[in-house]
Structures are given as C-alpha cells and as structure tokens.
Amino acid sequence: MAKDRSFEKTIAVNRQARHEYDILERYEAGLVLTGSEIKSLRAGRANLRGGYARVREGEVWLVDVHIAPYAEAGRRFGHDAMRPRKLLLSRPEIDRLRGRLETAGLTLVPLRLYIKGRWAKVELGLCRGRKLHDRRQAIAERDARREVEREWKEREP
Numbered sequence: 001m002a003k004d005r006s007f008e009k010t011i012a013v014n015r016q017a018r019h020e021y022d023i024l025e026r027y028e029a030g031l032v033l034t035g036s037e038i039k040s041l042r043a044g045r046a047n048l049r050g051g052y053a054r055v056r057e058g059e060v061w062l063v064d065v066h067i068a069p070y071a072e073a074g075r076r077f078g079h080d081a082m083r084p085r086k087l088l089l090s091r092p093e094i095d096r097l098r099g100r101l102e103t104a105g106l107t108l109v110p111l112r113l114y115i116k117g118r119w120a121k122v123e124l125g126l127c128r129g130r131k132l133h134d135r136r137q138a139i140a141e142r143d144a145r146r147e148v149e150r151e152w153k154e155r156e157p
C-alpha cells in the first residue's frame with residue numbers, strides 16, 4: 001500500500017510574526033534533524049516564537065526555535081532544544097536570499113513548521129518589520145474588512 005505523499009500536518013505556527021512583519025515572499029525548506037527531534041516534532045512539541053533564519057557561509061540555519069527534548073530518548077540520545085538547525089534550500093534560492101537580506105534590510109522568519117509526507121518542513125517568510133503605527137493600521141483594516149463581510153452576510157437571504 002503506497003503512502004500518501006501529499007499529507008500535511010501543521011506542528012507550529014508563528015502567529016506573532018504575521019503581526020510584527022510584512023511578509024514579502026515565502027519559501028519552503030527542509031530541516032536537518034536528529035531522531036529524537038523528529039519524534040518530538042511528530043508529537044507536536046515545538047515553538048517558533050522568537051525564531052529566525054540566517055545565511056552563513058553559503059548555508060541557511062534556523063536559530064532560536066525550540067523543539068522540546070523527547071523524553072523517551074534519554075540523555076544519551078537526546079538533543080539540545082535550542083540548537084541551530086540546518087535548512088535545505090537550493091543554491092539559487094540561498095543566493096537570492098543572501099542578496100535580499102544584505103541589501104534590503106529584510107529578515108528571514110519561520111512562519112510555520114509542518115510534516116509533509118515523511119519530511120519535516122519549515123515555511124520561511126522574507127519579511128520587513130512593521131512600525132507600531134503600521135501594526136495599528138493593519139489591525140484597523142482587518143477589523144473594517146470583517147465588519148464589511150458581516151454586513152454582507154446579514155443582507156444575503
């Protein structure tokens with residue numbers, strides 16, 4: 001029996017990033033993990049808050065993302081919860097990201113951590129930080145859009 005390779009299970013979502021940044025582009029990257037890390041991920045024990053990615057020496061690294069230690073692994077086979085993790089992207093994507101990050105003052109932020117088929121993936125966003133007044137304006141626009149949708153629902157027979 002063949003396994004469904006289109007299966008996708010979301011592990012963690014960085015809701016704070018959607019509030020603090022304008023997301024310009026999105027990238028999907030694979031993660032290099034140890035055995036206890038993937039088991040902990042499949043159990044849903046990860047946190048993206050405060051995490052970011054950086055390009056260093058031609059490689060992309062995910063930093064400050066917490067994947068809880070897997071209790072059954074013990075001390076010997078366990079992992080450090082906050083260790084930097086290597087991301088798997090193609091060479092043209094890495095070169096493009098490096099150029100954009102250096103010149104435009106942008107940030108690479110993890111938006112979502114998920115399992116796709118058999119593989120752990122992270123959705124990265126190339127983001128520009130919002131100022132406080134931009135955040136307030138975004139909230140006001142979202143509230144206005146909700147109000148309009150609510151009015152349209154009430155008018156429909």
